Amino acid sequence: MTKATDLPSHGADVTADHENHHDEHEHHIPKGVMRWILTTNHKDIGTLYLWFSFIMFLTGGAMAMVIRAELFQPGLQIVEPDFFNQMTTVHGLIMVFGAVMPAFVGLANWLVPMMIGAPDMALPRMNNWSFWILPFAFTILLASLFTEGGGPNFGWTFYAPLSTTYSNDSTALFVFSVHIMGISSIMGAINVIVTIFNMRAPGMTWMKMPLFVWTWLITAFLLIAVMPVLAGAVTMVLTDKFFGTSFFDAAGGGDPVMFQHIFWFFGHPEVYIMILPAFGIISHIVPTFARKPLFGYASMVYATASIALLSFVVWAHHMFTTGMPVYMEMFFMFATMLISVPTGVKVFNWVATMWRGSMTFEVPMLFALAFIVLFTIGGLSGLMLAITPVDFQYHDTYFVVAHFHYVLVTGAIFSIMAAVYYWLPKWTGKMFNVGLAKAHFWCSLISVNVLFFPMHFVGLAGMPRRIPDYSLQFADYNQWISIGGFAFGLSQLIFLVVVIQACRKQGEPVSDRVWEGANGLEWEIPSPAPYHTFETPPVVK
Amino acid sequence: MVIRLVVIVIGMFGFGFALVPLYDVFCDITGINGKTNASAAVYTAPEVDESRQITVEFLTRTHTGMPWEFRANTKRIKVHPGELTTVDFYVRNPMRKNFVAQAIPSVSPGEAALFLNKTECFCFNQQPLDGGGEATMPMSFYVDPQIPDDISYFTVQYTLFDVTARADELPNADNPYLNRAGRSD
Ligand code: HEM
Ligand SMILES: [Cu+2]
Numbered sequence: 118m119t120k121a122t123d124l125p126s127h128g129a130d131v132t133a134d135h136e137n138h139h140d141e142h143e144h145h146i147p148k149g150v151m152r153w154i155l156t157t158n159h160k161d162i163g164t165l166y167l168w169f170s171f172i173m174f175l176t177g178g179a180m181a182m183v184i185r186a187e188l189f190q191p192g193l194q195i196v197e198p199d200f201f202n203q204m205t206t207v208h209g210l211i212m213v214f215g216a217v218m219p220a221f222v223g224l225a226n227w228l229v230p231m232m233i234g235a236p237d238m239a240l241p242r243m244n245n246w247s248f249w250i251l252p253f254a255f256t257i258l259l260a261s262l263f264t265e266g267g268g269p270n271f272g273w274t275f276y277a278p279l280s281t282t283y284s285n286d287s288t289a290l291f292v293f294s295v296h297i298m299g300i301s302s303i304m305g306a307i308n309v310i311v312t313i314f315n316m317r318a319p320g321m322t323w324m325k326m327p328l329f330v331w332t333w334l335i336t337a338f339l340l341i342a343v344m345p346v347l348a349g350a351v352t353m354v355l356t357d358k359f360f361g362t363s364f365f366d367a368a369g370g371g372d373p374v375m376f377q378h379i380f381w382f383f384g385h386p387e388v389y390i391m392i393l394p395a396f397g398i399i400s401h402i403v404p405t406f407a408r409k410p411l412f413g414y415a416s417m418v419y420a421t422a423s424i425a426l427l428s429f430v431v432w433a434h435h436m437f438t439t440g441m442p443v444y445m446e447m448f449f450m451f452a453t454m455l456i457s458v459p460t461g462v463k464v465f466n467w468v469a470t471m472w473r474g475s476m477t478f479e480v481p482m483l484f485a486l487a488f489i490v491l492f493t494i495g496g497l498s499g500l501m502l503a504i505t506p507v508d509f510q511y512h513d514t515y516f517v518v519a520h521f522h523y524v525l526v527t528g529a530i531f532s533i534m535a536a537v538y539y540w541l542p543k544w545t546g547k548m549f550n551v552g553l554a555k556a557h558f559w560c561s562l563i564s565v566n567v568l569f570f571p572m573h574f575v576g577l578a579g580m581p582r583r584i585p586d587y588s589l590q591f592a593d594y595n596q597w598i599s600i601g602g603f604a605f606g607l608s609q610l611i612f613l614v615v616v617i618q619a620c621r622k623q624g625e626p627v628s629d630r631v632w633e634g635a636n637g638l639e640w641e642i643p644s645p646a647p648y649h650t651f652e653t654p655p656v657v658k
Numbered sequence: 659m660v661i662r663l664v665v666i667v668i669g670m671f672g673f674g675f676a677l678v679p680l681y682d683v684f685c686d687i688t689g690i691n692g693k694t695n696a697s698a699a700v701y702t703a704p705e706v707d708e709s710r711q712i713t714v715e716f717l718t719r720t721h722t723g724m725p726w727e728f729r730a731n732t733k734r735i736k737v738h739p740g741e742l743t744t745v746d747f748y749v750r751n752p753m754r755k756n757f758v759a760q761a762i763p764s765v766s767p768g769e770a771a772l773f774l775n776k777t778e779c780f781c782f783n784q785q786p787l788d789g790g791g792e793a794t795m796p797m798s799f800y801v802d803p804q805i806p807d808d809i810s811y812f813t814v815q816y817t818l819f820d821v822t823a824r825a826d827e828l829p830n831a832d833n834p835y836l837n838r839a840g841r842s843d
């Protein structure tokens with residue numbers, strides 16, 4: 118069981134020494150940098166995670182700009198093919214592990230305690246560690262780009278033997294940084310689970326828990342189940358490359374296809390790690406602006422749980438072309454298609470929530486609506502890819518790139534933006550610059566579709582992914598794609614301005630509830646949310 | 659709670675590694691990755707099924723960077739299930755340098771791998787060859803009469819890897835197949 122010392126006391130204890138506790142804290146917040154380095158406050162750590170994620174989003178975005186600049190025209194003009202490969206690899210790694218995952222952990226830090234009526238996360242010191250090792254992980258990864266021979270160039274999926282026999286020495290740095298990222302997310306996940314299990318306010322029963330909390334709880338279990346497998350996979354790559362083992366080397370009795378099995382056993386649950394919290398966020402925003410309670414709360418919980426369970430038995434849909442026997446291809450095809458059932462349940466519930474609601478279209482709602490439509494497009498292309506015989510044609514083309522950018526950019530990232538716009542006024546106490554935020558939304562919405570929609574077409578026509586050059590017939594579409602890409606990249610600078618203005622506390626003060634239709638414990642506390650909340654647990658009816 | 663969660667994490671890390679033997683066992687049982695037996699099978703002299711003929715095709719290739727010449731003397735052979743057959747493969751090391759090679763078989767369709775029993779194979783051991791040397795390497799096998807009726811044709815592909823850098827032992831003389839007189843001709 119949890120060590121009492123690491124756990125901010127709960128219930129009766131809190132009320133007992135609440136007064137002194139409070140004072141002590143107020144007087145001991147160190148100023149300047151040390152406040153952030155030493156902080157164990159869930160709100161501070163949430164802010165750190167979110168800023169870190171934003172910086173990584175811009176860094177990974179800059180790499181995407183390099184990729185799109187090279188692909189603006191056929192032929193090789195701007196970068197060397199090897200550097201192009203490093204850009205696709207590090208772009209993918211940064212966006213997955215540096216932008217999307219830390220953003221969700223940041224949101225969990227801010228919101229989970231506030232939503233369940235807890236004073237802080239259960240393990241605040243571990244929380245500090247799990248954040249502060251992340252900058253080191255990404256410094257190592259980025260530094261590897263400047264080593265002799267360059268950084269990792271084998272794709273974010275680091276298939277053996279590309280990452281073993283054919284990789285350069287910086288692979289050791291890559292492995293090390295993935296280890297640190299993994300440890301960080303595992304610690305974050307443990308913290309979320311312990312917090313939700315032990316620190317719910319009296320009356321906050323399981324089936325009263327807000328959906329963001331539910332989806333994060335399930336995500337956290339996925340994380341502790343699969344991040345260690347990723348750690349195992351990178352360790353095997355490391356020993357294969359440097360210590361003479363042959364896990365993935367056929368000459369030594371290993372099997373390169375096994376790498377893909379191990380990787381995707383992690384990889385497919387990982388993609389759900391990046392989308393389940395998004396489902397939670399949307400399930401908060403849609404009811405608020407439709408002014409109706411969420412349709413089908415219980416079915417949302419069960420759908421999330423079944424998606425999580427199913428995500429463990431579909432991994433080989435990434436491997437249809439490796440030469441599996443027909444019955445296995447059939448199994449993985451049907452299992453994959455089965456996942457779209459609970460996913461469909463969710464989309465249905467959101468739409469049903471809006472049905473006959475009194476809808477208004479504030480910025481968070483705009484992003485949430487875009488999410489519902491565009492994520493569904495991504496789900497549909499996923500279904501197409503799940504059909505084994507067609508995947509033989511689509512695999513490793515831009516069609517796959519279109520699919521996962523619809524689910525990840527207009528899915529996961531749009532949900533994160535929606536969440537930031539939704540809760541930011543609660544965090545800062547001021548309404549953000551709505552005009553600029555709307556500009557950010559419309560610019561993003563249009564450019565993201567110019568960027569990713571034509572990828573479906575070039576993919577179906579056979580343009581392979583991860584290649585710095587392409588044949589002439591793809592040139593027009595690629596120009597559109599690149600223009601969309603630059604526009605989407607620039608649009609995010611608007612977001613940066615909005616967030617900086619908000620953090621500087623510019624704007625109109627907001628009420629405690631902020632949005633007329635908002636419901637939940639986090640809206641009961643003052644705006645801006647005080648440094649310490651719920652030191653005396655609220656009672657949930 | 660924390661301790662239990664940490665145990666899960668450690669357990670899953672172990673599970674990642676446990677996937678390696680699990681994968682091998684699974685593939686052994688189902689034959690789906692086309693791997694054949696890695697050590698000699700004993701010829702049990704089963705009843706030869708004269709009523710059926712199976713075509714076995716042999717393909718050879720060398721792995722990227724492996725300079726040897728490698729080919730199957732018998733490209734294709736028809737056998738009755740249960741009958742013991744020997745085919746020969748030819749290798750030549752065109753370089754001055756001594757090499758150690760390892761051949762890795764792969765059967766397609768994978769299911770056939772379960773019914774291919776090799777009693778002798780150059781792929782059971784690493785094969786050293788001096789610079790300029792050549793050798794004929796035999797492989798003896800029989801097809802299990804239990805082989806399903808729908809398999810009438812299968813392919814055995816050998817890929818030759820250069821394993822000199824991590825050879826178990828350097829070229830030794832007690833290798834029965836290899837003609838080490840590379841320099842005598
Ligand atoms: C209806 C649900 C979904 C289905 C049926 C589905 C199906 C597939 C299939 C079959 C592939 C492999 C394509 C190939 O490589 O040939 C794939 C790739 C991918 N999917 Fe999905 N998917 C779904 C939802 C998602 C979600 C929600 C995410 C993430 C948030 C996601 C992220 C990815 C990624 C990142 C890849 C590419 C990985 C790579 O090769 O780099 N998918 N999907
Ligand atoms: Cu998948």
